[in-house]
Amino acid sequence: MEYQVRLPVFEGPFALLFHLIEKAEVDIYDIPLAEITAQYLEHLQAMRDLDLEVASEFLVMAATLLKLKSRKLLPAVFTAEAEEGEALFSIESQEELVQRLLEYRYFRTVAEELRKCEQAQKRVYLRRLGGGTALVVNPEDELSAAGVTLPALLQAFRRLLAEQERQPQEVVAEEISVDKKMREIMRLLGRKNEGVDFLSLFPGRVAVHEIVATFFALLELVRRRKILLWQPDPLGSLVIMRRAKQGEGSKWI
């Protein structure tokens, strides 16, 4: 016949002691030391019977309980005796034991309160920022947040390409120079305060590579906050403007 014996697991000797005191339904200020000590030792024995490792802290407490019990019986003999250094705790009297138990109980209660806080906070989620640059978070985001106008830009761009496609063209595999395009655009804008029509950047017959370069040059200029893209009418063409100094202008994008 086999018995399934389950022993409660205790965090430490104080926890076990508490459990025994509560089970015995006795006042913490008036612990029947002999009875509790016996039960404490029984529990340790049960742990051993189940081949559970009994941590040294539990043994230190057992020794302490036995010491206090014997002192009660023979108070005069033992009171003055110095104890060998017990690393974790040295308890010299039942009063002291009670104090330590109360202190432990206080922190256990507090831990329960903290557990409640933990559980409540687990239900509250903050925004996840992933590892990388979250689009919406950093200054670069003006470009993405400008997503409102970017699709318009892209649409205009697509229309332009459709136009291109109707005309046969020869593709020259020349190097794309976004840098050069950016300088060109800025030069063009430099002379005009009122801005430049988007389409005017794409004259009649240019290679796709050049269109791409112009397009990326525009993106980069927006990113560097050098220019503004403005769409006066929802479906109208885009206007490119040199960006005003800090503060002004962001209303456009």
Added chain:
Amino acid sequence: MDLKPLVEALLFVTEEPLAADKIAEIAGAGTKEVRRVISELQAEYSQAGRGLQVLEIARGFQLATKAEMAPVVEKLFKGENSYTLSQAALETLAVIAYRQPVTRLDVEAIRGVKVDGVLETLQKRRLIRTVGRKAAPGRPVLYGTTRQFLKYFGLKDLDELPRPEQGKE
């Protein structure tokens, strides 16, 4: 529970743009209803007194700050989170975006310079990724753009990037 606060919470916490059907699945609601709620939220956030917006991006939705808030948000981050792409990176990215999938050699042929370092940077930034290997001698790695690329440029999907049908070699 009411659907709107749930959708709002999801659009807030998500790291990646969330597709309407994904939201519907998580919230246990119909996609159509989710779309309606998103429109409502978009309308509410678009009001003048609000600092956020419901962005539609990379085939999904996500809460974001409004563009007008950028100068102040920038002050908070003081550029620590930000980076700009170098000229070389931008050009390389343009080639990959428009010609994907491409090999390193394809890119180098177009740009006329070595791009090893740039490719590495772009991969670290998660703007490009390897998408396979070309059935050619040496089986060179093929590159394509990522979801992060779409987010970076504020595109809903690659179709939004103008794709010239001709003009390819």
Added chain:
Amino acid sequence: MDLKPLVEALLFVTEEPLAADKIAEIAGAGTKEVRRVISELQAEYSQAGRGLQVLEIARGFQLATKAEMAPVVEKLFKGENSYTLSQAALETLAVIAYRQPVTRLDVEAIRGVKVDGVLETLQKRRLIRTVGRKAAPGRPVLYGTTRQFLKYFGLKDLDELPRPEQGKE
């Protein structure tokens, strides 16, 4: 520009709880006014139809989801948030929080067990940190709680630690 949308944007983008005076500094407004705007936002978000809340935590403010949204948000993250502290860790943390600064021996005396391993774990999780050394033989290290501790338990500051009425010695 209107202050409220700016504050809302900042509470949204920030990774860390933002103190009112920090917000004031960034937004170029008075702290008092910022506090008023935060109260307004708190009131607005607390309405039933909203899925978010303005959290006051770790001496700052931050947008977060409402607790009622947790079951749905969890589905998005697939229980990533399910980690909880062990009883040993929690009790150790309680002693450190209420008695800081304390040495390892102080904690062991109260708990009646060795705590080396637990202290290491708590430090790794940035819930505690060393705050100095005690002017005593051996100059033992003193431990205290961190800002992360406040955030983990959703506390405004250490004064908000739960105080059980009885049980104190």
